[in-house]
Amino acid sequence: MRRLALILALALAPAALAQDEAFPLYPDPGLPRAPAPENVSRPEAEQPAEQVVVGLSSDSVAITASFDGSDILIYGAIRRETPIPDTPLHVIVTVEAPSQALTVWRKARRAGIWINTERVEVGAAPSYYAVASTGPLDQILDPAWDARYRISLPQAMRAFEGALEVRDTVPFTEALLRLREAEGRFLLDEGGVHLAEETLFRADIALPATLVEGEYKTRIFLVRDGQVIDVHRAPIMVRKVGLERWLYRLAFDQPLLYGLMSLAVAVLAGWGASAAFRKLRRA
Amino acid sequence: MQIYLPIAEVSVNAFTLIGLGGLVGLMSGLFGVGGGFLITPLLFFIGIPPAIAVATGANQVVASSVSGVLAHMKRRTVDFRMGGVLLAGGLVGSALGVLVFNVLQRLGQVELVVQLCYVVFLGLIGTMMLQESIRALRRARNPAAPRRKLHDHMWVHRLPLKVKFRASGLYISVIPPLLVGLAVGVLAAIMGVGGGFIMVPAMIYLLGMPTKVVVGTSLFQITFVTAFTTLMHAVSYNTVDVMLAVLLIVGGVVGAQIGTSLGARLRAEQLRILLALLVLAVCGKLALDLFLPPEDLYSIVVRAR
Numbered sequence: 328m329r330r331l332a333l334i335l336a337l338a339l340a341p342a343a344l345a346q347d348e349a350f351p352l353y354p355d356p357g358l359p360r361a362p363a364p365e366n367v368s369r370p371e372a373e374q375p376a377e378q379v380v381v382g383l384s385s386d387s388v389a390i391t392a393s394f395d396g397s398d399i400l401i402y403g404a405i406r407r408e409t410p411i412p413d414t415p416l417h418v419i420v421t422v423e424a425p426s427q428a429l430t431v432w433r434k435a436r437r438a439g440i441w442i443n444t445e446r447v448e449v450g451a452a453p454s455y456y457a458v459a460s461t462g463p464l465d466q467i468l469d470p471a472w473d474a475r476y477r478i479s480l481p482q483a484m485r486a487f488e489g490a491l492e493v494r495d496t497v498p499f500t501e502a503l504l505r506l507r508e509a510e511g512r513f514l515l516d517e518g519g520v521h522l523a524e525e526t527l528f529r530a531d532i533a534l535p536a537t538l539v540e541g542e543y544k545t546r547i548f549l550v551r552d553g554q555v556i557d558v559h560r561a562p563i564m565v566r567k568v569g570l571e572r573w574l575y576r577l578a579f580d581q582p583l584l585y586g587l588m589s590l591a592v593a594v595l596a597g598w599g600a601s602a603a604f605r606k607l608r609r610a
Numbered sequence: 611m612q613i614y615l616p617i618a619e620v621s622v623n624a625f626t627l628i629g630l631g632g633l634v635g636l637m638s639g640l641f642g643v644g645g646g647f648l649i650t651p652l653l654f655f656i657g658i659p660p661a662i663a664v665a666t667g668a669n670q671v672v673a674s675s676v677s678g679v680l681a682h683m684k685r686r687t688v689d690f691r692m693g694g695v696l697l698a699g700g701l702v703g704s705a706l707g708v709l710v711f712n713v714l715q716r717l718g719q720v721e722l723v724v725q726l727c728y729v730v731f732l733g734l735i736g737t738m739m740l741q742e743s744i745r746a747l748r749r750a751r752n753p754a755a756p757r758r759k760l761h762d763h764m765w766v767h768r769l770p771l772k773v774k775f776r777a778s779g780l781y782i783s784v785i786p787p788l789l790v791g792l793a794v795g796v797l798a799a800i801m802g803v804g805g806g807f808i809m810v811p812a813m814i815y816l817l818g819m820p821t822k823v824v825v826g827t828s829l830f831q832i833t834f835v836t837a838f839t840t841l842m843h844a845v846s847y848n849t850v851d852v853m854l855a856v857l858l859i860v861g862g863v864v865g866a867q868i869g870t871s872l873g874a875r876l877r878a879e880q881l882r883i884l885l886a887l888l889v890l891a892v893c894g895k896l897a898l899d900l901f902l903p904p905e906d907l908y909s910i911v912v913r914a915r
Contacts, residue, residue, distance in 0.1 A: 392853070395612035395621050430911045432718055440900045442722045443909070454912075502908030536612065536621030537657075571616040571853075578617055578848050586844030589669050589852045590837050593859055597676030600863030605684075608871075 377407040377416070379549050379559045387564040388534065388543075390571055396536040399563065402529040403547065411525050417460065417467040417550040418520045419478060420530045422563070424455035425541035431499045447499040452484045454539045455512050459519030459530045469553035476555060478548065480504055480513055511535045538565055540575075617851035618662045624857055626656065631670065631861025638674040638862070639681070639869020640876075641810070641825070641885045646671050646803030646836075647728065647892065649858070658854065659912070660720065664711075664802030665843035665850045668836045670858040671804040674866045675833040681870040682826030689777035689823045693830035695784050696791035696809070700835035703795020708842050711800050718911065724801050725896050731797070732893035735811050739886035742815075746879045778819045778827075786817055791831065799839055804832035807889060825873075 384400035401420050429452050432443040460467065464479050477483050484500065507513040512535060520530040542562050549557040567575050578585045613624040634649045646667050653663035682688050714720045769783035790812045794805035809828045813819045819827070844850040873881060 390614055392613055393611070394614040427912050430718065432909050432911065434904055434907045434909070436903075440722075440726075441902075441904050443718045446718060499908065502906070503910060506906065506908065506910055536614070537619065539619055567616060571614060574616045574852060578844070578850070578852075582845045582848055583841075585852070586841040586850060589844060589850050589855060590672060590840060592852060592856060593669055593673035593837075593840075594676050596856075596859045596863050597673040597678075597866075598680060600867055601677040601680040604867040 376409050376412075377405050377549055377551075377556055379418075379547050379557050380404050380406055381547050381559045381561060383545065383561055383563065385563070386561065387566065388538070390538060390540070390565065390567040392570055394536065394538070394571075397534045397538075399532050399534060400529065401532060401545065401547065402527075403559075404528075405526050405549065412551065414552050416522065416525045417462055418522055418528045418530075419458065419460040419464070419468065419548040419550060420520055420532070421459075421478060421483075421544075421546045421548075422455070422457045422532050422534075423453045423483065423544045423546075424539055424565075425453070425543075426451035427454050427539070429503070431503050433499065433502075447496050449484065449503065452503065452507075455535065455543075456480060456483050456507075457514035457516070457532050458483075459514075459516040459532060461518065461520045461522050461528075463517045464515075467550055467553065468555075472550075472553065472555045476546075476548065476558070478546075480508075480515060510537075512537070534565075540565055540567060613853070613857070615658075615851050615854050617848065618658050618666075618854060620657055620659075622656055622658075627854065627857035628861035630656075631674075631858035632865040633861075634670070634858070635674045635862035635865025635867075636869040636872075637865075637888075638671075638678050638806075638829075639866040639871075640873045641806070641869075641881065641888075646798075646805075647732070647801070647807055650802035651892075651896075653854075658851075661715070661843075661847060661849045662851050662854070665840065665847070666854045666858070667802045668798070668804075668839040668843065669850055669852075669855040670862055671836040672833060672840060673855075673859040674862040675804060675829045675836065677863050677866045678870060679826060679829040679833055681867070682829060685826070685874075687823050688826035688830050689775055689819070690830070691773070692775045692778055692780075692787060692817075692819070692823075693827045695773075695787045696794070696827070696831040697834050699788040699791025699793075700795035700798070700805075700831055701838055703792040703797075704799045704835055704839045705795075705842070706792075707796040707799025708839070708846070710796070714800075722900075725900055727797065727801055729893055729897045729900065731808060732889045732896070735807060736886050736889035736893055738815065739811060739882055740890065743879050743882040743886060747883075750879065775819075778817075778823050780817065780819065782817065790816065791835075794831070795835055798832075798835055799842075804836055806832055807885075 381401065381403035384402075388397050388399070399422070405416070429449040431447045431449060433445045434441045435444040437444065458464070458478065458480065464473070468478060473479050473482055481500065481504065484503070504513060508515070511533075514533070516530075519532075520528055522528045543565055545561045545563055547559045547561075548555050566572070574585075577588075611624045612621050613627075614621045630649065630652055634646075637648060649670060650663050650667045653667060654660060658666070679688065711720065714723050769785045771783045771785060772781055773784050774781050790809060794809045794812075797803065797808060798805045806828050809831065810824055813824045813828060814821060840850055
């Protein structure tokens with residue numbers, strides 16, 4: 328009997344290890360990951376017991392010349408046919424900006440001066456990512472479901488790319504999170520979603536002034552017992568408008584014309600001021 | 611008043627930018643330096659991406675230099691022949707510099723090389739100018755001391771291809787001014803500066819030009835070299851932000867005019883001591899940044915779109 332227990336323990340140990348490795352804190356270096364599933368896989372007929380119905384204060388953000396950040400309100404309700412289950416319901420809201428390729432550098436002292444020595448290339452990291460929830464993520468969300476939907480900040484970063492120059496990428500990923508959080512580009516607001524009567528919820532998400540154009544993905548998760556029971560997705564378009572849009576398009580579509588225009592503005596302003604001051608002095 | 615910059619994709623305070631432009635314009639009119647060596651680090655500091663700061667800085671230098679050079683042309687203190695020779699070297703140097711800038715950016719060492727360049731050049735030139743100005747001041751107080759020659763005859767004056775530069779009163783080879791122009795062009799593109807802080811001392815101490823034509827002539831070269839640099843950056847990397855440039859220019863042109871009229875009233879030696887101290891201050895600040903442990907060992911660079 329004792330031998331059987333030992334064999335059982337030995338057989339289970341690697342399984343437990345593998346379980347840990349399946350959901351590391353940070354994405355595996357060098358391994359491109361499969362895209363996140365679009366929807367929870369379930370048969371068509373089997374509707375979730377609870378569904379989320381969502382409204383956005385606006386489905387587009389216009390960047391004008393005086394743009395200085397923006398707040399979006401995400402609100403909604405939970406539709407259910409059955410009585411409210413006993414376990415508490417949680418709501419998680421994420422807003423994700425288009426991704427960029429990044430390089431994270433680490434400085435070291437060489438011959439007395441501090442220079443960039445080591446780097447990790449990050450294939451794609453969102454230029455802005457916000458998570459708001461009704462409670463602490465590590466308490467309300469199962470890591471397996473977090474990994475599946477890439478909800479938490481570390482999970483939202485994609486795989487590293489290229490050959491790695493450093494053994495240990497964890498400090499680099501942590502630095503990326505820390506720096507981005509300091510810039511207000513990565514937000515974690517545990518408790519930022521207000522849920523009333525397990526039915527109505529609202530979340531205010533602050534968009535920074537340093538917005539990049541593109542389609543921002545909004546996701547609303549219903550979580551019960553650490554499991555995601557429903558997801559709703561809605562895009563928010565962030566677009567430059569008016570003069571901002573015109574200048575941006577000209578700079579990228581007609582760079583020579585744009586460059587000459589910039590020079591003309593500079594020369595005219597310089598000459599104009601010179602002439603104006605001469606008049607002033609004579610007067 | 612916050613304003614969103616379309617190319618830099620950041621939102622900054624418009625009055626900060628106008629004030630920054632004004633300060634740099636004042637330097638431009640007063641000393642004949644483009645002011646880029648101040649504006650580029652300051653733009654980094656308020657959160658403008660480096661590539662955009664360099665390209666837009668060049669565009670702003672065009673504006674402040676144009677108003678400066680016009681003021682100097684009125685006073686006939688521009689040596690056009692010397693300016694043309696410096697310009698020819700400058701255009702070649704600027705093209706070379708943009709290439710080098712790209713390679714450095716790929717290696718992730720742009721910041722380091724730019725800072726090292728600043729520390730070395732500003733340190734050398736600041737010290738030289740301070741020594742020279744103090745010596746000149748002492749001479750002025752003690753007229754009995756032997757007067758220095760108009761300029762020393764060095765190896766520079768024994769090279770072939772001699773040309774007469776009438777406005778400067780020089781008969782020297784075109785090779786030294788060509789090389790000076792080339793070096794300034796390279797630095798202009800790499801450091802995002804007009805290069806006046808290198809060129810003005812080089813013209814005085816290396817070429818032996820009289821101080822009264824140095825400022826106007828250097829502004830003449832800077833105007834065209836930075837215009838060329840701006841165009842190259844706009845066409846190949848789309849990094850010129852005209853909204854940012856306009857705000858800097860508004861402040862800059864006013865500052866340049868005030869600086870030019872102020873410069874005409876101050877004495878050359880006083881002016882040179884002021885510039886030397888300013889150059890040394892910027893140098894010291896940058897050197898400290900290199901030697902002191904950085905606030906954060908890590909930094910993020912967004913790779914090109």
